[in-house]
Amino acid sequence: xxxxxxxxxxxxxxxxxxxxxxxxxxxxxxxxxxxxxxxxxxxxxxxxxxxxxxxxxxxxxxxxxxxxxxxxxxxxxxxxxxxxxxxxxxxxxxxxxxxxxxxxxxxxxxxxxxxxxxxx
Amino acid sequence: xxxxxxxxxxxxxxxxxxxxxxxxxxxxxxxxxxxxxxxxxxxxxxxxxxxxxxxxxxxxxxxxxxxxxxxxxxxxxxxxxxxxxxxxxxxxxxxxxxxxxxxxxxxxxxxxx
Numbered sequence: 001x002x003x004x005x006x007x008x009x010x011x012x013x014x015x016x017x018x019x020x021x022x023x024x025x026x027x028x029x030x031x032x033x034x035x036x037x038x039x040x041x042x043x044x045x046x047x048x049x050x051x052x053x054x055x056x057x058x059x060x061x062x063x064x065x066x067x068x069x070x071x072x073x074x075x076x077x078x079x080x081x082x083x084x085x086x087x088x089x090x091x092x093x094x095x096x097x098x099x100x101x102x103x104x105x106x107x108x109x110x111x112x113x114x115x116x117x118x119x120x
Numbered sequence: 121x122x123x124x125x126x127x128x129x130x131x132x133x134x135x136x137x138x139x140x141x142x143x144x145x146x147x148x149x150x151x152x153x154x155x156x157x158x159x160x161x162x163x164x165x166x167x168x169x170x171x172x173x174x175x176x177x178x179x180x181x182x183x184x185x186x187x188x189x190x191x192x193x194x195x196x197x198x199x200x201x202x203x204x205x206x207x208x209x210x211x212x213x214x215x216x217x218x219x220x221x222x223x224x225x226x227x228x229x230x231x232x233x
Contacts, residue, residue: 004163031219033220033221040226041226042210042223042226043164045220090163090164092164105152105214106152106169108154114161114162114163
């Protein structure tokens with residue numbers, strides 16, 4: 001899981017509550033990503049950020065929000081508007097700007113250990 | 121649209137036997153393909169990727185993958201499977217700008233002693 005940490009490992013939420021999942025990386029990576037994983041399905045992209053103070057919606061952004069105030073941190077908030085939030089959430093990061101390159105399709109993404117969110 | 125498919129939900133293999141996990145792709149332009157492994161309740165670990173050049177890509181933990189353009193496949197292989205290789209394997213391909221990845225549905229590998 002490298003230099004990417006996610007907390008908490010397990011999170012329980014009551015319906016109607018907002019919760020925030022933490023993602024921190026010490027890899028000096030510019031780009032960060034949030035994915036959702038459901039049983040029997042592959043990962044789906046929620047949000048991504050290529051640089052501080054900028055982020056873009058992925059394929060399933062509804063009911064989620066993010067911020068990118070620091071390079072190292074990309075927290076994800078699961079709002080009460082997310083109708084089915086129970087899932088495994090994975091954060092990833094890629095590309096070190098010291099490489100001198102821009103983000104490209106060939107860059108490897110490195111993943112954190114994940115947070116399992118359960119709605120009670 | 122870029123996509124990958126993993127036709128097998130589960131693969132069972134005896135320890136010491138060859139292991140193959142299948143992946144087919146559909147992309148426009150140059151295909152860049154990735155394999156990741158996920159152990160229970162863990163994040164994904166990068167195994168290998170194909171960008172260009174040699175069709176046989178070697179990766180971590182003794183895994184390799186063969187890129188086949190005519191069959192649009194990128195199968196993951198290991199000559200001799202270990203019980204510790206039991207995990208969930210994902211094939212992925214980047215789409216659009218920004219290095220976003222789209223994943224196959226995953227293949228669960230069970231290696232029996």
